[in-house]
Amino acid sequence: xxxxxxxxxxxxxxxxxxxxxxxxxxxxxxxxxxxxxxxxxxxxxxxxxxxxxxxxxxxxxxxxxxxxxxxxxxxxxxxxxxxxxxxxxxxxxxxxxxxxxxxxxxxxxxxxxxxxxxxxxxxxxxxxxxxxxxxxxxxxxxxxxxxxxxxxxxxxxxxxxxxxxxxxxxxxxxxxxxxxxxxxxxxxxxxxxxxxxxxxxxxxxxxxxxxxxxxxxxxxxxxxxxxxxxxx
Amino acid sequence: xxxxxxxxxxxxxxxxxxxxxxxxxxxxxxxxxxxxxxxxxxxxxxxxxxxxxxxxxxxxxxxxxxxxxxxxxxxxxxxxxxxxxxxxxxxxxxxxxxxxxxxxxxxxxxxxxxxxxxxxxxxxxxxxxxxxxxxxxxxxxxxxxxxxxxxxxxxxxxxxxxxxxxxxxxxxxxxxxxxxxxxxxxxxxxxxxxxxxxxxxxxxxxxxxxxxxxxxxxxxxxxxxxxxxxxxxxxxxxxxxxxxxxxxxxxxxxxxxxxxxxxxxxxxxxxxxxxxxxxxxxxxxxxxxxxxxxxxxxxxxxxxxxxxxxxxxxxxxxxxxxxxxxxxxxxxxxxxxxxxxxxxxxxxxxxxxxxxxxxxxxxxxxxxxxxxxxxxxxxxxxxxxxxxxxxxxxxxxxxxxxxxxxxxxxxxxxxxxxxxxxxxxxxxxxxxxxxxxxxxxxxxxxxxxxxxxxxxxxxxxxxxxxxxxxxxxxxxxxxxxxxxxxxxxxxxxxxxxxxxxxxxxxxxxxxxxxxxxxxxxxxxxxxxxxxxxxxxxxxxxxxxxxxxxxxxxxxxxxxxxxxxxxxxxxxxxxxxxxxxxxxxxxxxxxxxxxxxxxxxxxxxxxxxxxxxxxxxxxxxxxxxxxxxxxxxxxxxxxxxxxxxxxxxxxxxxxxxxxxxxxxxxxxxxxxxxxxxxxxxxxxxxxxxxxxxxxxxxxxxxxxxxxxxxxxxxxxxxxxxxxxxxxxxxxxxxxxxxxxxx
Numbered sequence: 001x002x003x004x005x006x007x008x009x010x011x012x013x014x015x016x017x018x019x020x021x022x023x024x025x026x027x028x029x030x031x032x033x034x035x036x037x038x039x040x041x042x043x044x045x046x047x048x049x050x051x052x053x054x055x056x057x058x059x060x061x062x063x064x065x066x067x068x069x070x071x072x073x074x075x076x077x078x079x080x081x082x083x084x085x086x087x088x089x090x091x092x093x094x095x096x097x098x099x100x101x102x103x104x105x106x107x108x109x110x111x112x113x114x115x116x117x118x119x120x121x122x123x124x125x126x127x128x129x130x131x132x133x134x135x136x137x138x139x140x141x142x143x144x145x146x147x148x149x150x151x152x153x154x155x156x157x158x159x160x161x162x163x164x165x166x167x168x169x170x171x172x173x174x175x176x177x178x179x180x181x182x183x184x185x186x187x188x189x190x191x192x193x194x195x196x197x198x199x200x201x202x203x204x205x206x207x208x209x210x211x212x213x214x215x216x217x218x219x220x221x222x223x224x225x226x227x228x229x230x231x232x
Numbered sequence: 233x234x235x236x237x238x239x240x241x242x243x244x245x246x247x248x249x250x251x252x253x254x255x256x257x258x259x260x261x262x263x264x265x266x267x268x269x270x271x272x273x274x275x276x277x278x279x280x281x282x283x284x285x286x287x288x289x290x291x292x293x294x295x296x297x298x299x300x301x302x303x304x305x306x307x308x309x310x311x312x313x314x315x316x317x318x319x320x321x322x323x324x325x326x327x328x329x330x331x332x333x334x335x336x337x338x339x340x341x342x343x344x345x346x347x348x349x350x351x352x353x354x355x356x357x358x359x360x361x362x363x364x365x366x367x368x369x370x371x372x373x374x375x376x377x378x379x380x381x382x383x384x385x386x387x388x389x390x391x392x393x394x395x396x397x398x399x400x401x402x403x404x405x406x407x408x409x410x411x412x413x414x415x416x417x418x419x420x421x422x423x424x425x426x427x428x429x430x431x432x433x434x435x436x437x438x439x440x441x442x443x444x445x446x447x448x449x450x451x452x453x454x455x456x457x458x459x460x461x462x463x464x465x466x467x468x469x470x471x472x473x474x475x476x477x478x479x480x481x482x483x484x485x486x487x488x489x490x491x492x493x494x495x496x497x498x499x500x501x502x503x504x505x506x507x508x509x510x511x512x513x514x515x516x517x518x519x520x521x522x523x524x525x526x527x528x529x530x531x532x533x534x535x536x537x538x539x540x541x542x543x544x545x546x547x548x549x550x551x552x553x554x555x556x557x558x559x560x561x562x563x564x565x566x567x568x569x570x571x572x573x574x575x576x577x578x579x580x581x582x583x584x585x586x587x588x589x590x591x592x593x594x595x596x597x598x599x600x601x602x603x604x605x606x607x608x609x610x611x612x613x614x615x616x617x618x619x620x621x622x623x624x625x626x627x628x629x630x631x632x633x634x635x636x637x638x639x640x641x642x643x644x645x646x647x648x649x650x651x652x653x654x655x656x657x658x659x660x661x662x663x664x665x666x667x668x669x670x671x672x673x674x675x676x677x678x679x680x681x682x683x684x685x686x687x688x689x690x691x692x693x694x695x696x697x698x699x700x701x702x703x704x705x706x707x708x709x710x711x712x713x714x715x716x717x718x719x720x721x722x723x724x725x726x727x728x729x730x731x732x733x734x735x736x737x738x739x740x741x742x743x744x745x746x747x748x749x750x751x752x753x754x755x756x757x758x759x760x761x762x763x764x765x766x767x768x769x770x771x772x773x774x775x776x777x778x779x780x781x782x783x784x785x786x787x788x789x790x791x792x793x794x795x796x797x798x799x800x801x802x803x804x805x806x807x808x809x810x811x812x813x814x815x816x817x818x819x820x821x822x823x824x825x826x827x828x829x830x831x832x833x834x835x836x837x838x839x840x841x842x843x844x845x846x847x848x849x850x851x852x853x854x855x856x857x858x859x860x861x862x863x864x865x866x867x868x869x870x871x872x873x874x875x876x877x878x879x880x881x882x883x884x885x886x887x888x889x890x891x892x893x894x895x896x897x898x899x900x901x902x903x904x905x906x907x908x909x910x911x912x913x914x915x916x917x918x919x920x921x922x923x924x925x926x927x928x929x930x931x932x933x934x935x936x937x938x939x940x941x942x943x944x945x946x947x948x949x950x951x952x953x954x955x956x957x958x959x960x961x962x963x964x965x966x967x968x969x970x971x972x973x
Contacts, residue, residue, distance in 0.1 A: 055878055055964040076882070083880020096872045098610055098635055103627070108879050110624040134610050150879075 001064075002190055003029035003052075003158070008061035010047050010213075021047040023213040024061070029206060032188040034181070036201045039210035045194040046162065048210070052192065053086050053160050054078040066157055083111055087151030087189075089180075091163035093143040095135040095150075102131040105149045112154035124186075125149045125179055141172030148179055152187065159183070161193040165200070170232070177203060177227035199232035235521045239528065242497070249863060250529065252856035253490050257533025257577045258540060259852060260482035265541020265573040267475025269566055270548035274468040276564035278391065285339040286311060287388035288428040289455050290436065293684055293820070295448035298427065308439045311336045311430040316414070318423030318816055319395075320374050325826070326364065327395065328356070329409045330374060331387070332417040337428040338389045340411055341559040344368070345383020348413050354379035357386070357393055357557045360408020372410070375420060385411055386557045389428070389455070392463040393557055396823040398680070399459075400667065402555065403831030406824075409557075422816045424684045426451075449765045450685055451820070452701065457713055464556050469919060471548065478653070479576070482853065485646050487580045489857065490526055491588050492639060493864055498522065498592040505592070506600025515593050519586075522593075526585040530577035538573040551838070611635065625889060633893045636868075639861050640897050646857035647901030648908070650850040651944050655909040657846035658936040661839050663913065666931045667781050668832050672825075674780060677725040677807040680823035681814055688802045693812055695723040696803035698792050701764040702785070707752040713764060714747055714783040716772070718792025718803075725807045728778040728786070740775035741787035746927035748777050759785065763796055770795045781927045851947050858898075858951040862891060866959050877964045887956050898948045902941055906932070 010022040022044045029035050039045045050056035051071075052063060058071045070081055095104050102118060109115035122128045125145040127138075135143055144164060151159055161180065165173035181203055184191050193200065201207040202225040209217035243250045281287075298304070301312050316332040333340060333348055333355075343358060345368040354372060361367065361384060370381045387409075394400075395407045417423070429439070443449065455461050498505070508518060549561050614634045619627040633640055681694075698718040703711050719726055721739040728736040736742055743753060753759055759772040772785060772795070793800055806812065866873065869890055876886050910930045917928035 050965075053878070079877075079880055079882050081880075082878060086880075088878055094871070094875050096875065098614070098631060099628075103624070106624050107628075107876070111880055111885070154880075 001028050002031035002033075002066055003027075003192075004062075004064040005048075005052075006062045006064075008048070008051065008063060009059045010044075010051065010056070011059055020213050022051075022058075025210075025213070025215055026061075027208055027215060027218060029190060029192070031190055032184070033205040034184050034191040034193065034203065035206040035208065036204035037192065037194045037208045037210060038196070038198060038201060039194075040196070042212075043210040044213040045210055047213075049160050049162055049192065049194050052158075053088060054082045084113065084154070085157045087154065087156035087159040089144070089147050089151050089159065089161040089164045091166040093135070093140075093147045093167075095143055095146055097135050100132050100134055101127055101138070101146050104135065104146050105153050108150045109153045114155065116153045116155055118149075118153060121149045121153045124152075124183070139172065140168050141175050144168060144172070144176050145179060148176070148183065152183055152189070155187070157190065159189050159191045161191065163195055164193060165195070165197065174227055174230070177230065181227050197232060199230050202230050203227050235517075236524065239521070239524050243525070243528065246493075249493055249860045250525075252860040253486055253493075253529050254533045255852065256482055256486040256489075256856055257529060257581075258537035259849065260479040260486065261534055261537025261573045261576065262540040262544050263482070263849075264475060264479035264576060265538050265569060266544030266548055267471050267479075268569045268573075269542070269545035269563060270552065271468050271471030271475055272569075273545075273549065273561055273564045273566075274464070274471070274552050274558075277558060277561050278388075278464055278468065280562075281341065281386075281391075281559055282388045285341060285388045286337050286430050287455065287461070288337050289431045291389070291426055291428045291453055291455075291458075292449055293424070293426045293451040294443065295450055295685060297425070298443060298447070304439070304442070308435050308442075309432045310435075310439065311432075312427060313337045314425045314427050316417045316423050316425045318420065319819070319822060320816075322364075322372070325406055325824075327407050327822075327824075327827075328360070328372075328374075329395070329407070330417070330420075330423070331390075331409055331411050332414045333411050334428070337430050338387050340385045340387045343384045343386055343559055345381070348382065348411065351413065351416055352377070352379050353382045353413070353416075355383050355385035355411040356381050357390070357408045357410070358384040359402075359404040359554065359557065360393070363405040364408075374412075375422065377416070377419065379410075379412060379416075386559050387411070389458070389461055391556045391558060392460045394460040394463075395827065396680070396682070396821045397459060398671075398675075398823055399828055399831065400664075400671075401828075401831040401835035403827050403834060405834075406827040406830055424817055424820070426684075444766075452765050454713075457701070464552075464558075466919065467552070467555075470916060473916070473919075481649055483576060483580045485642065485649065485853075485857065486577075487584050488642055489860055490529065490581055491584050492642065493860070494522065494525060494585050495588050495592070496864055496868060497525070498589065502592070502595075502600045502603050506597045506602075509597035509600065518593055519589055522589040523582065523586060526581040527578075530581050534574045534577040537577075538570055541573060542570075555838075628889050629893045632890065633897075636865060639865055640893065643858060643861050643894060643897050644901045644904075646861075647854060647898050647944065647948070648905045650854040650857070650947075651902045651905035651940065652909050652912070653846050653853070654850040654940050654943060655905060655932060655937075656913070657839075657843040658940055659909050659913050659930065659932040661836070661843065662931045662933050662936055663917065663929055664835070664839070666929055670779075670781060672829075673729075674727055675725065675807070675825075676727060677809055678825045679808045679811055680805060681808070681812060682805045682820045682822075683803075683818050684820045685818070686798060686802045686804055687818075688799055690801065691803075691806050691812075693810070694806035694808035695720045695725050696789060697723075697805045697807060698789055698796075698798065698803050699805065700792075700796060702761040702770060703764050704751055704759060704761040706750045712750065712783075714785070716761065716770070716785045716787070716792065718789035719786055721788040721790075723807070725809060726786070728776075728780075730776055731779055733779070736776050736778055738786075739788055741773060741785065741791065742776045742778045743774050743785045744780040744782055744927075745777045746781065747783040747785070748774070750783075761785075766796070768796065781929050783927065847943065850944070854944060854947040855951045858894065858948055859954055862894065862952065862955040863958055866890065866955060866962070870962055873959060873962045874964050877962070883956065883960045887952075887959055890959065891952055891955060894948065894952065898945065902944050906937055 005025060005027045008022050008025040012019045012021055037045050051058050054070055062069045063071050073081060105118050105121055109118055122131055125148055127142060127145055165176055168176060180191060183189055204221055207219050207221055208215055305312050313334050313336040315334055318330050320328050320330050322328045348355060356366060366381060368381055368383055372379050390409050393402050393409055614631055619630055699715050701713055702716045703713050706712050719738060723738055728742055730736050731745060753774055755774060755777055757774050759774055761770045761772060763770055790800060793802055873886055913930040917930055
């Protein structure tokens with residue numbers, strides 16, 4: 001088992017009113033699988049991915065990633081965890097505007113012990129020729145590809161994608177999903193995607209639906225569809 | 233208006249930057265008020281004092297008394313009065329110079345107590361009295377007579393109570409002046425008389441010629457050559473200069489800083505601005521709203537700074553009161569200074585921030601709502617930088633520096649300025665120290681006895697010297713006055729060094745290097761000077777240039793006497809390494825090296841207070857500026873910092889990438905200020921030195937350069953540590969909320 005979440009609970013206090021984001025969530029994921037987490041706004045998707053990514057803390061429960069319970073890690077250890085094991089892809093790319101494409105990837109490679117070759121990574125995402133461009137000179141899809149290259153250059157064990165196609169039109173979204181799928185195959189990277197878009201679930205090995213902080217559906221998808229055939 | 237509530241909230245949300253700006257404005261207004269009340273008040277008081285009390289234009293000693301004073305006064309439209317004086321040994325190490333009260337020239341003012349009324353009344357200078365625990369009513373014995381102190385006094389020719397013309401600093405404990413009536417003085421056989429003259433026309437030369445006809449002028453000194461009279465002018469002028477420079481520089485720096493963060497505030501609120509436009513808000517309303525930020529800063533900083541400045545001026549004036557013997561200091565142009573001080577921050581802040589705000593508000597509402605003008609642009613320089621040979625960390629820092637040139641420039645200027653202030657104190661300290669050490673190294677005598685007439689009898693002990701004021705034309709054709717000395721060629725108590733620090737034999741005629749530079753002379757040249765008293769031409773052949781701050785020429789005494797037609801073997805002073813028994817009535821002054829050293833120590837104690845104040849101001853400026861600018865820099869990089877945290881960068885690494893370039897800026901700013909302070913001090917000393925007739929060298933020791941550097945770097949690191957706390961507080965969630973680039 002690569003990922004095992006047990007009885008994960010998280011409550012936020014908005015003023016004096018507690019808001020329960022996660023109510024005893026449990027799930028598992030095997031190495032190299034793609035998992036899509038679906039759910040409406042406020043269902044707890046982002047909280048789950050944030051805890052999994054080591055940028056938020058659980059109140060209760062355990063999150064074991066590749067044998068390490070990350071809920072037990074101290075701040076410094078969580079930083080090391082994020083540095084060595086996790087790759088993030090955001091809905092709005094979060095590139096650094098003053099750095100070139102190459103440098104945006106390099107900022108991640110710079111702290112990695114054994115990074116992938118940056119040019120190889122840019123080649124893999126189809127942006128080798130745009131290496132000296134700045135983010136604002138690229139389309140949304142291209143920016144998201146830079147963000148994926150940035151996440152993968154440090155060879156993470158798990159790739160966490162928060163609405164990776166949310167800001168893209170259909171063609172660009174398909175391109176990005178294709179890339180994620182290729183990366184998953186090529187590097188055997190475990191991928192966790194959170195999205196509103198039900199159609200994306202067709203490319204995942206595992207589909208989890210969240211509602212009001214609880215898992216309402218957890219199924220394996222045996223009928224995998226390649227991203228270019230997905231439509232919405 | 234609802235918007236006004238936002239002003240208060242925004243200020244409270246960003247307390248540190250508004251507090252920092254407020255403190256800088258407060259500091260500049262405080263310094264402006266402090267220096268501009270104290271400097272001009274002192275100048276005004278001194279000017280009025282000199283005018284009301286008829287300060288001398290010159291004082292002189294004649295070989296024989298003048299017997300036609302009234303005639304001369306009428307003929308030359310002058311005030312002429314003689315005054316008797318003597319240096320009385322109050323104690324083994326203490327001297328009181330007793331002066332006869334005058335009625336026409338150098339009249340005295342009472343600062344406390346009562347004027348001289350009865351025989352046996354005596355007035356004394358306040359600081360000597362204080363240092364020696366003397367009060368009104370205390371009794372002092374002078375020779376056989378007993379005198380009662382009836383009050384404290386000041387006189388315009390003794391504002392800076394120096395014992396001799398060679399003294400640099402006062403020693404209130406060892407030397408003071410006292411005044412008794414002419415009648416009482418006539419009962420004391422000791423002492424000698426000199427004349428004081430006040431001219432009403434430009435006829436000093438004719439007057440001198442007239443009195444020289446059947447008599448000899450032994451000594452003549454114009455008031456503007458007497459250090460005890462002129463030192464206060466240089467001091468007050470330097471206050472006026474500091475007051476008209478330092479506060480303005482602080483205000484300019486503050487103004488740029490406030491403009492930067494007002495622009496950042498506007499940039500962060502583009503969407504809100506556009507929304508307010510869309511809701512129907514007028515540009516003028518929004519302009520007023522954003523102007524209220526600098527307005528609040530200016531009004532708070534201006535008023536509180538001005539109030540603090542009034543107290544600060546009292547501190548500064550108390551320094552003058554301690555150092556100088558002045559009548560009651562009266563404020564001059566106080567209300568206009570207070571008014572200017574309060575409106576100064578407005579004059580600086582409002583127009584500049586108006587331009588910044590106007591620039592943002594003229595954008596169309598749609599552009600503001602879309603925030604399309606707020607996209608980060610990559611500058612021309614940044615695009616053209618070829619940095620591929622550097623590693624990522626270096627490239628990141630260089631790009632960060634280029635991208636934030638404005639803010640880095642502000643840190644650079646701020647650090648350079650704060651360092652200048654700090655170095656100013658140390659350089660002043662070192663320069664005075666150098667002067668003193670140089671004097672002690674040159675003159676190793678313990679006593680210097682100056683006679684009131686030419687002596688011809690060989691002394692029992694000591695080394696003879698002679699001296700006379702001479703005039704010569706400098707390189708620009710302007711007449712300058714300095715002292716020419718004759719000295720025993722076998723003397724051991726005076727030691728000169730040439731420009732390579734090698735000893736110079738006293739059978740050479742030497743000139744001090746700064747004077748030679750002024751006169752455009754080199755070794756081997758002839759100096760064409762004139763004796764100021766006799767107007768006799770003196771062609772002096774210069775053998776050597778010597779390293780010293782003073783303006784002088786020294787030659788073997790036999791050459792001096794020959795040039796001046798003085799009898800061979802005659803002299804006017806004795807240098808000695810031990811106390812000599814010489815009749816007081818023959819002496820003009822006795823210089824005691826030990827008193828000078830004591831005075832210097834006291835002076836250095838005062839200097840330490842000044843160093844402390846300058847250190848505090850530098851620390852405040854450095855701390856506030858680095859903190860506010862770095863905080864702005866952190867906030868504008870908030871998204872990147874948050875993202876870097878997600879990527880796995882630790883706080884330390886982020887700190888080194890984002891704040892690392894400041895190390896370089898701070899070091900550069902500091903080391904630029906070192907040569908700059910020497911140049912600025914040189915200019916300032918030129919002004920002060922010209923009034924004291926010395927060349928004050930501009931020096932700063934390596935150890936003090938290092939100490940100042942450590943201080944500034946500590947200030948920076950302290951400020952950086954505060955910023956790092958801010959950096960650590962940036963949440964990773966900021967990056968998750970980010971929309972777009």
